[in-house]
Amino acid sequence: MRRLLLIVSVLAAFAIQAANTRTWDEGALRWSDFAGEPVVVTTPTFFKGVLQVKTVQEPADNLRPSAVARLTATAKAVMLKDMSYAIDSCATPQMLRYHQLQFDLLELMRRRLQAELNAGVEGLETDTRLKHYQRLYDEKIADLARRTVNGSNDNRLQEEEYYMRKSLEEFYLPQVAELKYGNFSYGWFIGTGTLIPTGEIADIFKSSWLFNIGLTAGYKRFMLKADISYGQPDLVDVRREIYVDPNRPVDPSRREWAVNKYLNQLSGGISLGYRVVDTKKFSITPHVGGGWTNYAWDVADYVKNPDNPDNNPEIEYKIDSEIRRNKIHNFNVMAGIDFDWHFHSVVSDNPSFISGHREQYTSSLRLSPYIINQRYTSLVDKPSGIQIGITLTYTGIARSIGLK
Numbered sequence: 227m228r229r230l231l232l233i234v235s236v237l238a239a240f241a242i243q244a245a246n247t248r249t250w251d252e253g254a255l256r257w258s259d260f261a262g263e264p265v266v267v268t269t270p271t272f273f274k275g276v277l278q279v280k281t282v283q284e285p286a287d288n289l290r291p292s293a294v295a296r297l298t299a300t301a302k303a304v305m306l307k308d309m310s311y312a313i314d315s316c317a318t319p320q321m322l323r324y325h326q327l328q329f330d331l332l333e334l335m336r337r338r339l340q341a342e343l344n345a346g347v348e349g350l351e352t353d354t355r356l357k358h359y360q361r362l363y364d365e366k367i368a369d370l371a372r373r374t375v376n377g378s379n380d381n382r383l384q385e386e387e388y389y390m391r392k393s394l395e396e397f398y399l400p401q402v403a404e405l406k407y408g409n410f411s412y413g414w415f416i417g418t419g420t421l422i423p424t425g426e427i428a429d430i431f432k433s434s435w436l437f438n439i440g441l442t443a444g445y446k447r448f449m450l451k452a453d454i455s456y457g458q459p460d461l462v463d464v465r466r467e468i469y470v471d472p473n474r475p476v477d478p479s480r481r482e483w484a485v486n487k488y489l490n491q492l493s494g495g496i497s498l499g500y501r502v503v504d505t506k507k508f509s510i511t512p513h514v515g516g517g518w519t520n521y522a523w524d525v526a527d528y529v530k531n532p533d534n535p536d537n538n539p540e541i542e543y544k545i546d547s548e549i550r551r552n553k554i555h556n557f558n559v560m561a562g563i564d565f566d567w568h569f570h571s572v573v574s575d576n577p578s579f580i581s582g583h584r585e586q587y588t589s590s591l592r593l594s595p596y597i598i599n600q601r602y603t604s605l606v607d608k609p610s611g612i613q614i615g616i617t618l619t620y621t622g623i624a625r626s627i628g629l630k
Contacts, residue, residue, distance in 0.1 A: 250303040250333040255326045262311040269376065270316035273325040274309040275332040277339060277360050278302045279352055299343040299352060303336040305329060323387065324377025330390045331366055335359045337397050346573040346584055346627050349506050408583065408626035411444040415592060417619025421457060421493060421519075425611025427600060430468055431521065434459030434491050438617045444625075447501040449511055451564075454494035455617075460487045461523065468605050469525070469552045485524040485549055493519040493613075495560050495598070509566040509590075517560030517598035519613060522553045554604045562596025566621060573627065583626035590621040 248259060255273075264272065282298045312321070339359045347355055374382045415438075422433040440453025464484040474482070497515025527547035534541055570589040594617045601610035 246306065246308040248305050248307060250305075250329055250336070255305075255322060255329060257312055257317045257322060259305060259307050260310045260312040260317075260325075261307045262309050264311045267313070271312040271321050271325065272310055273328045274306040275329060275363070276304050276306060277332065277336055277356055277363065278304050279339070279343070279356050281352070299348065301336045301340040301343060301356075303329070303332040320380060320383065321377055324374065324383060327377075327383070327387055327390055328367060328370065330394060331370065332363055334390070334393055334397060335363045335366075337394075346586065348573070348586060348627070349571040349588065350568060351571045351573070406627065407586075409446050411449075411623050411625035413442050413621060413623035415440050415442065415451075415453070415619040415621040417592070417617055419455070419594075419615060419617030419619075421455070421459075421491070421613055421615045423600075423611055423613055426607070426609035427602065427611040427613075428462075430462055430466075430605065430609060431489065431491075432460045432462060436491075436493070436615070436617065438619060440494075440619075442621075442623070444623075447504065449499045449501060449513065449564075450496075451499065451513065452494070452496040454492070455615075457491040457493070459489050459491050459521075461489060469554070470604055470606055471552075480527045480529055480546065481543070482525050483528050483543075485526055485545075489521050489523045491519065491521055493517070493598075493615075495596070497560060497562065499564065507568050509564075509568070511564040511566070512562075513564065514559075514561045516557055517596070517613075518555060518557040519598065519600060520553065520555040522551055524549050525552050526550065554602050556600050556602050558599045558601065560596055560598040562594055562615075565593045566590040567592075585624045586627050587622060587624045590623070592617075592619045592621040594619065 246261070260271070260273075262272075262274075278301070280300045280302065282300075310325075336359075339355060342355050343352065370386060371377075373379075374386060377383055417438050419436045419438050420433055421436055423431050434457030436455040436457040438453055438455040440451055442449060442451040444450065461484055464487050467482055469482065471482070495515055495517035497513040497517075499511040499513025501509050501511045503510040526545045526549045528543040529546040531541055531544040568588050568590045572587055574585045574587065594615075596615045596617075598613040598615065599610075600613050601608060
């Protein structure tokens with residue numbers, strides 16, 4: 227029973243919406259189409275027209291990995307009947323011609339918009355172009371009202387009707403094109419972030435700020451990414467022997483310490499993900515793979531300083547060897563998730579040399595939290611822990627498009 231009521235209410239809502247609108251291709255305007263009631267009467271008659279774009283994606287089950295996205299974007303010139311009104315005493319044939327001219331102008335804007343949609347404009351760019359042509363229509367409506375004195379100047383009205391008929395004839399009625407995306411995509415990303423050690427390794431290395439850059443490639447909803455990051459963390463304690471060198475002779479009088487607290491850190495990863503959410507403005511991609519970190523720092527052998535009669539702790543030890551460089555690295559399992567906010571898209575005018583087709587390039591802001599399981603067997607006591615990372619990057623993704 228509840229399901230039946232829901233279906234009836236949805237159908238009723240669609241019926242009400244259809245009754246309150248009409249499109250240009252339904253024929254000439256009639257005064258019966260002006261069904262609204264003015265809240266404040268500023269003009270005796272008023273026409274309200276808007277541009278709309280309806281996008282249909284096939285197949286409907288777009289979560290299947292084998293699905294190929296096919297989009298059909300249709301622009302419509304729509305009269306809002308419940309916002310258009312006419313006082314009976316002013317509903318003259320001349321004023322109806324004036325409002326039909328306004329509707330014809332809206333149809334001209336629709337055809338220009340449809341031509342751009344057919345050329346491959348999609349996604350966020352569709353909204354941008356829709357707003358552009360709606361603003362352009364509103365500006366031209368204001369000019370039309372000024373030239374025809376709100377439709378009261380019959381001679382100027384006839385001139386405008388003639389030019390409008392010529393414009394509609396010259397600008398052919400474009401058919402709706404089907405936009406088909408290619409299966410493959412590729413791109414890059416660049417940004418910044420941080421890497422935070424936890425567990426036993428947090429007692430040795432501090433967190434670091436990172437510079438991050440990487441490449442990505444995809445097949446349908448599967449995404450492969452590889453990146454590299456550089457940072458300069460600090461050692462927690464420079465007076466601590468942390469590195470195990472099997473070639474270094476054991477000498478209790480000599481201690482291998484860091485020359486200073488600064489390290490060079492290089493990290494990165496390669497992972498495979500799947501877009502579980504993929505909308506016009508947002509996408510979510512969990513991914514798993516392998517991540518690695520590499521630490522390098524300068525060390526030397528320190529011995530007791532015999533020339534320290536005052537027992538000054540700052541000069542208690544002195545360097546007794548050449549400065550050398552210790553390095554450690556580890557590759558282990560990583561997992562993360564990418565949150566992409568798409569803020570701009572554009573379609574190339576010419577075919578790409580990579581795909582041989584025109585391409586859509588989407589710009590996104592990506593937030594990527596991730597974790598890497600690490601264990602450093604070259605350090606004393608073989609410490610382990612989780613590296614927690616997060617990056618904020620600009621991401622650009624390109625994929626080929628075709629029109630049918």
